[in-house]
Amino acid sequence: MKQRHLAAEIFQGLAAAGHESGELFLKMGRSRRFELGSHGRVSGASREVGWAVRAGSARSSLFLAGSGLPRPDMDWPQSDGKAIQLSAARPIPAWRPPVDLDSSLVAESEAIALLEGIERSLLGELPKSRLIRGLLDEGTSETSVFNTLGVDVSFRSRAASLYLEAVGPWGGESSVSLMVAAREVRRLQPAAIARRLANRLALEHEGTAPAKERGEILMAPPVAIRMLAGLLPLLVGGGGMRLARRYRDRQGRIGSSALSIMDNGRYPGGVLEAPVDGEGSPTGEVVLVDEGHFCQALLGWTDVSGSARPTLGCMRRDSWRDMPRVAPSHLFIKPRPEVAAGSLVASVTRGYYLVEPTGSGRFDFEKDQFWLPVCGFALRQGNVEVPLAHARLEGSIGAFLQGIQTVARDLAFQPLGGMVGSPSLLVTGVGLSRTA
Helix, strand or coil: CHHHHHHHHHHHHHHHCCCCEEEEEEEEEEEEEEEEECCEEEEEEEEEEEEEEEEECCCCEEEEEEECCCCCCCCCCCCCCCCCCCCCCCCCCCCCCCHHHHCCCCCHHHHHHHHHHHHHHHHHHCCCCEEEEEEEEEEEEEEEEEECCCCEEEEEEEEEEEEEEEECCCCCCCCEEEEEEECCHHHCCHHHHHHHHHHHHHHHHHCECCCCEECEEEECHHHHHHHHHHCHHHHECCCHHHHHHHHCCCCCECCCCCCCEEEECCCCCCCCCCCECCCCCECCEEEEEECCEECCCECCHHHHCCCCCCCCCCEECCCCCCCCEECCCEEEECCCCCCCHHHHHHHCCEEEEEEEECCCCEEECCCCEEEEEEEEEEEECCEEEEEEEEEEEEECHHHHHHCEEEECCCCEEEECCCEEEECCEEECCCEEEECC
């Protein structure tokens, strides 16, 4: 293997320069981009090869990165960073690469057909509306990680992302946008995507702003996903345990018994599904909250040294230019297969069905408060009463966690610093108000 031979030569050069340990990260990929907008159709393709080296000792370290492949005879500089910590090799459980890794990248005709299909479906849902921009990116890559502690791994991955902007037929109103991701372009569903855009546009135009309201709140997956993303300081990193102590009730729970949250680097069919993380450590499922009980935050191996608790890889590298960092891969609220989302709608006597967030919102853990701009519908006896817009979901973070009554089975994911997922949630104890 040429890459393994290159790694050995790099490590020899590092040792000669006085660096006791080292890591070589290699990434080779190709991608295609397609855009549909006011300037017409644009497409392009690119190939990229990049590398990164971390090296040093228990006293200091260095980080270098560049395009192409590194030269074995490079003149390595002296280290001047913090002490280096490299992951030791660990057994990697068997992993079968997904079959769609072998699929070809989407052709230009297919990509344009997808974008035009979304545009046609949008017109069918909401006549005279317009898709003003569609941007489709798809790429595949092969990553290799080697270090002087025995790590020697390679894996492939692929991902596709789609960004859309649309305006309604009324004129003078702002656009709405949407981003979705899938491992392979052919998994994207034009009709469903167009329906989400049309709903957003119609609700923004026709919806009425609520007064100060409380009641049962049914959150569709896009809203629940934004709520989960807002909880990342509680679920990822060393501050999670400290925050969790604030929300524990007398039974030791931070949330209701309906709430279980996990992260899984090997989530089947996931965009970021891989056998190892960005340092070559094995991935797998990590339970963070189990039926309301806080188990742990997602931590890197250096943060739990000396602990008997096993750790799984969660060190992400977005590209060869980046240092590894603790980050979720597929973070999600565990669904309940026996609960249909439609049954939750029918069960709401007086409340609200929130279908889309209209912004990122704010989560203040020090004050135990959150707010999230949303749109949706008022519900009475399970029936839609009036459309709702210019609304703000708000309340206590602790009340939200404890107020989750039921979790449905319609798990969906969105790209939010990793893939974040949730099914529909029926929640009490939080409220709505008019946005400022």
